[in-house]
Amino acid sequence: MSAGGGDELPRWVSLALLPAINIACALLASGLVILAIGEDPLAALGYLVTGALGSATGIGYTLYYATSLIFTGLAVALAFHAGLFNIGGEGQAYIGGLGVGLCCLVLSAVGGVPWWLALPITILAGAVFGGAWAAVPGWLQAYRGSHIVITTIMFNFIASALMAYLMVNVLIKPGQMSPESREFDPSLFLPMMHEMLGGLGIEVEQTPLNLTFLLALLACALVWFLVWHTRWGFALRTVGANEHAAHYAGVSPRRMVVLAMAASGALAGLVGINELQGVQHKLLLNFQAGMGFTGIAVALMGRAHPVGIVLSALLFGALYQGGSELSFEVQTISPELVVVIQGVVILFAGALEHMFKPALARLFRPAPKPATGVA
């Protein structure tokens, strides 16, 4: 099946070697930065790796970050297969979270609703809110010709302003200064992973990792099935690869643009399940914390394929977690410097993703059968 990207390269080069080279370059560049401030890059790398993967707590946090990144990564990837560059995952996650939060607040008012009954409703709410927020730029592109990259970026700002207004003026819990809602009814809290494993007799330390991680893996399987094994996915990929051929084949490219954006936004909207219903247990500002933007790098590095997205989400999750450990352990490495390191990885894995592609393409020139007659 035609997994996107990697045009002239053998699959393993495109899927494994190129990302590995990009990460190696990112580590090298980060190492130079750390060297420049007078610290030992190898020691820093050690703190980073052990912080992310060296303990159950570290792993728990890494997987918790990865959960949100899988959703936003899938969102970017799905739109990408339809030929759309959805930069608005951040805003869609934010508004999707608003849907989840509102739903939880209403269910809390009802009282005593068990989480397993609430979950399908909150998922739907998150998907509908996030999807609707993405469908508007989709509609503007399809029917009014406004470029999706521009409009989705703008919608991030609108989402941010809208949430600030709602949190400060409408949803704030009366009688407090910080713009946060009431806490949800504890019956709605999703099971934490340490609780679930504890139920099975496995004792692990407490981390924010919760049931949503499994939901994210399920979403990967669903996207994989949808994109490569259904008619709708075929139509979506056709629109992405050749809009004119899609029109010829009886698929409406305009309608598909709106639908693909809606589906993309719906996936991003599920970040709220992890962050709000899973961890924070209340609606607050900036819970999505850059996950939407990092999702772009996750999708690019994961070659817009669910398996790749899980792997690159794990990498970026480890960077988030290991990075905070690093700045905790080494006093001279401030949290800002950790952001620099993350930025370098995003730079190489995302923006400069194709930098080494021409060189690799020369090394691994494909071997078309002589019978196909390329001349």
Next chain:
Amino acid sequence: MSQISAWAIELVGIDKRFGPVHANRDVTLRIAQGTIHGLVGENGAGKSTLMSILYGFYQADSGEIRVRGETARIRTPSDALGLGIGMVHQHFMLVDDFTVLENLMLGAEGGALLKGGIAKARAEVERLERTYNLNVPLDARVGDLPVGLQQRVEILKALYRGAEVLILDEPTAVLSPPEVADLFRILRALREQGRTILLITHKLKEIMAVTDAVSVLRQGRVVAEFRTAETTETEIASAMVGRRAELSVARTPGTPGEELLRADGLTVTDALGVDRLKAASFHLRRGEIVGVAGVAGNGQSELLEALAGMVPVSSGGFTLKDRKVDSGNRLTPAEARALGLAHVPEDRLKLAVVKAFPAFENAMLGYHGDAELAKGPRLDWRAVVARTAGLMERFDVRPRQPALRTSLFSGGNQQKLVMAREMERDPDVLLVGQPTRGVDIGAIEFIHKRLLEMRDRGKAILLVSAELDEIMALSDRILVMCGGEIVGEVAAGEADEARIGCMMAGLTGPAAENGGAAA
């Protein structure tokens, strides 16, 4: 001839590989000074590679290029230009918004300030125009000129840069027969002035009409060389395909039956408000092939796309079986298919296939809703691949690898895959645009036979082609289009190339001084 060299260009032992593809194998080609030399071969025979090496786009792996007897190193197109080799590309390299003169000066402005250069260029170009009788309005915007004149601008550009040797790549693909005759007149005039011309074409008739000698490439090798006066079209064609080639299929008159399609004042207007198709009226019956002749871009594409439901009708309309279509009652491509209409579009790569997809995905494009291709919500890839394998088998698509990426098939095999997909549905009405564009001689024969078979099974076929020979070989009736209008209809028996050629060019009345087509 002179003592320097009788050869304008010598390519000696040129060898070029692209990975495992051996594009040119020990090619030796000598072109005599002051002659028109034809270069023919099927797609993928290595013509383009060879010319790209001569023009400096590629470097040969081994071999030697000699220009007027002297060994030359040609690494870039500007090296080639410096040696007096000019190229007229199939797709013109002109700036539409510039005037002719500005286009000619582009890259040879003669200094930082334009003023002096313009006057000098104008004088020089006017001298060239007089010498070769190549009249082009120098101050017209290039985008406003007809294609034939744009091509003259390309030729003038090469001459202005001092080209002694002109390479023309498929120069007649976009020209009407009178324009072709004009081009050949210019080429002959250039030859008389001692210039050398290398003509790449797949139209054997043109080789016979204008060249002095012809070289045939097959699978990267020069397999035959002829003096044009001493050979025949059949001999050249047989050398191209490596076996005896049939140039035309036997056709019996069709037996038209029930009317399936009737257009009445069908008009299509583009986004800029220009009528691309103007009040077309015709009918199409079972058991006949109706050919639509015309130079590309005269409304044929819009005709096919309107009938297939791809572009809306702006006024008038048509009736497909019992379904009336007009500006108020739109037809969608999916509905057209459901009504038993199949469409092989003119622009294969833009519309008919997704290059990046494997062949099996393209083999179901447009028919991905078929019930037997899915199990519940899941597409049954095994069934899709099985269907593709069947299509490939029956239409001889090579290589028979349903999972191979479509862009790795040759143009002819891509076209056979599209033809297979559309024809195997057994539609009642088949719209076919340029069925053999970029297709090898062997495959052309095959496609023509299939179209005639389908007609004989009582299907209605509307055939659009820029190849007048193809139209004449297959059609029972011929509609001629020019400027978006159907300017005439000719029955198969009365078809005469000169007359249709004049109609295509928008000239009414009998062929006058141009004497019609290339013959």
